[in-house]
Amino acid sequence: MRIFRIIYRVVVESLIGLKQSGWSNWFVISILATALILFGFIMQVTLTLKTLVNSWGSQLEISVYLKDSCKPYPEAQKIGAMKGVEQVLVIPKEEAWQKMRKSFSVAYVDNPLPNTLHIKLKSPTYVEQLAPIIKAMQEVENVRYPLKVARIINQIRRFVEIGGLFVMLAMSAATLIVIGNTIQLVIQSKQREIEILSLMGVSHFYIKGPFILQGILYGTSSALIASGLIAIVNLNCEKYVKLQLAYLAPSLTNNLEFGLTPIYLMLFGLGIAVGATGGAITSGRFIKL
Amino acid sequence: MILFQNVNKDYNGRPALSNLNLHIGKGEFAFLVGPSGAGKSTMMRLLYREELPNSGQIFMGGVNLNKLPTYQVPRLRRRLGIIFQDYKLLPKQTVFNNVAYVLRALGVDEKNVEKRVISALSVVNIESKKNAYPTELSGGEQQRVGIARAIVNGPPVLLADEPTGNLDPATSLEIVQLLAEISQRGTTVLIATHDEPIVNALRKRVIALHAGQIVADVDSGVYELKGNS
Ligand SMILES: Nc1ncnc2c1ncn2[C@@H]1O[C@H](COP(=O)(O)OP(=O)(O)O)[C@@H](O)[C@H]1O
Ligand SMILES: [Mg+2]
Numbered sequence: 385m386r387i388f389r390i391i392y393r394v395v396v397e398s399l400i401g402l403k404q405s406g407w408s409n410w411f412v413i414s415i416l417a418t419a420l421i422l423f424g425f426i427m428q429v430t431l432t433l434k435t436l437v438n439s440w441g442s443q444l445e446i447s448v449y450l451k452d453s454c455k456p457y458p459e460a461q462k463i464g465a466m467k468g469v470e471q472v473l474v475i476p477k478e479e480a481w482q483k484m485r486k487s488f489s490v491a492y493v494d495n496p497l498p499n500t501l502h503i504k505l506k507s508p509t510y511v512e513q514l515a516p517i518i519k520a521m522q523e524v525e526n527v528r529y530p531l532k533v534a535r536i537i538n539q540i541r542r543f544v545e546i547g548g549l550f551v552m553l554a555m556s557a558a559t560l561i562v563i564g565n566t567i568q569l570v571i572q573s574k575q576r577e578i579e580i581l582s583l584m585g586v587s588h589f590y591i592k593g594p595f596i597l598q599g600i601l602y603g604t605s606s607a608l609i610a611s612g613l614i615a616i617v618n619l620n621c622e623k624y625v626k627l628q629l630a631y632l633a634p635s636l637t638n639n640l641e642f643g644l645t646p647i648y649l650m651l652f653g654l655g656i657a658v659g660a661t662g663g664a665i666t667s668g669r670f671i672k673l
Numbered sequence: 674m675i676l677f678q679n680v681n682k683d684y685n686g687r688p689a690l691s692n693l694n695l696h697i698g699k700g701e702f703a704f705l706v707g708p709s710g711a712g713k714s715t716m717m718r719l720l721y722r723e724e725l726p727n728s729g730q731i732f733m734g735g736v737n738l739n740k741l742p743t744y745q746v747p748r749l750r751r752r753l754g755i756i757f758q759d760y761k762l763l764p765k766q767t768v769f770n771n772v773a774y775v776l777r778a779l780g781v782d783e784k785n786v787e788k789r790v791i792s793a794l795s796v797v798n799i800e801s802k803k804n805a806y807p808t809e810l811s812g813g814e815q816q817r818v819g820i821a822r823a824i825v826n827g828p829p830v831l832l833a834d835e836p837t838g839n840l841d842p843a844t845s846l847e848i849v850q851l852l853a854e855i856s857q858r859g860t861t862v863l864i865a866t867h868d869e870p871i872v873n874a875l876r877k878r879v880i881a882l883h884a885g886q887i888v889a890d891v892d893s894g895v896y897e898l899k900g901n902s
Contacts, residue, residue: 584755586779
């Protein structure tokens with residue numbers, strides 16, 4: 385098939401271009417991979433926070449952490465009598481600890497968890513009304529309620545997103561420039577060939593294709609490196625991060641799961657887009673047909 | 674096959690071609706002569722759509738080049754064989770690969786590449802040097818390779834801009850005679866040149882250009898165009 389032979393030739397030409405670029409390849413790939421790794425982690429952080437907020441934001445719950453010195457059940461009855469409280473669930477520290485060790489297989493340390501009360505309220509309006517009152521009680525160490533946490537997390541998330549976006553834009557621009565410089569050198573060394581091919585009526589696709597493909601190969605290799613790194617980090621740190629979250633906010637770590645596939649797809653999409661754009665802009669600027 | 678209608682071309686407001694009208698029929702062989710700066714190369718560049726005229730129409734095989742979209746320029750050029758004064762060969766490729774390069778880029782399969790390259794090389798009689806590199810060849814041999822590359826795709830039109838400009842007189846004559854032979858097979862050939870002896874030796878159609886205007890157009894002419902009309 386004619387088209388396959390042409391594509392084969394374009395691939396061969398772009399590999400020749402890669403070979404010619406030598407160490408610049410590694411420069412380009414390391415910059416682009418760094419940008420993608422950053423992007424991947426930002427994505428993951430925002431997605432995690434989003435998932436957390438979504439699963440908490442709607443709950444009519446206040447978690448109350450009791451001081452170790454007091455007994456949980458009398459405390460539960462006291463709070464159960466308050467207006468707007470529907471139900472109080474006591475979670476003794478031993479029970480919480482056993483549950484967590486079952487699901488996370490943590491190292492053998494002293495139980496760090498407090499006795500906890502889960503208070504279910506009749507309507508969301510009571511959440512912010514009762515929380516300060518309960519917090520002021522003497523036996524109460526701390527109070528957490530999803531609405532407040534969700535609000536803080538949303539602020540953090542917005543900050544991470546905006547900051548990440550700027551960093552991403554800057555890194556993409558840097559990558560485009562580096563790709564441009566690298567490919568421009570290949571174009572310059574092939575100027576005569578390009579002129580002859582153009583005069584002989586070789587298609588623009590064939591002439592410019594290798595340079596765009598070179599950019600795409602940069603994007604693909606960078607995305608591969610970035611995905612690999614993110615996968616490794618996730619495999620090794622997922623449990624640790626979950627444990628930390630569970631420690632910070634027990635019972636709120638449900639529904640934390642989301643697949644990494646969308647992140648990997650985004651990395652490849654973005655890497656290929658940046659690479660192809662770099663190749664296309666450069667070949668458009670330096671190849672006059 | 675080639676038609677110029679009231680063509681004007683300026684460079685920065687200075688006219689290079691003025692109100693040019695010309696027709697060259699299918700299978701014709703013509704010399705385009707004139708002193709340096711007369712506008713010969715400009716006409717060639719217009720014909721292979723390297724440039725567009727400021728006004729007027731240019732037709733190539735019935736196609737109006739003004740209306741040809743950029744993406745179709747490669748298709749036009751595949752129907753032209755272009756020959757250059759400096760040969761424009763790829764120094765790092767063998768003779769065979771220089772001629773084969775474009776065919777491969779067009780996706781021709783290797784069996785046909787081989788067949789067509791060998792056939793083109795034998796037309797210009799340089800088959801024996803197919804594995805040599807351009808730097809190992811004489812000027813005349815390099816131009817033969819240039820011609821082989823121009824005809825390998827079987828184009829109906831050959832355009833040659835000063836093809837003998839870098840060659841000695843005897844070799845120059847061989848090269849134009851080769852082009853005349855190729856024309857015998859039905860190819861339209863237009864040679865831009867200011868090489869008097871080759872024009873006078875062949876006694877073909879001579880179109881004389883001076884300061885961007887056609888000042889004479891004679892069948893079986895000579896360079897001076899004396900006593901031939
Ligand atoms: N790219 C260009 N830019 C400006 N002027 C040009 C260019 N090409 C040709 N010219 C001018 O156009 C005129 C015709 O040039 P050219 O076609 O090269 O003549 P010839 O090939 O007959 O020697 C000359 O005056 C030349 O200086
Ligand atoms: Mg000229």
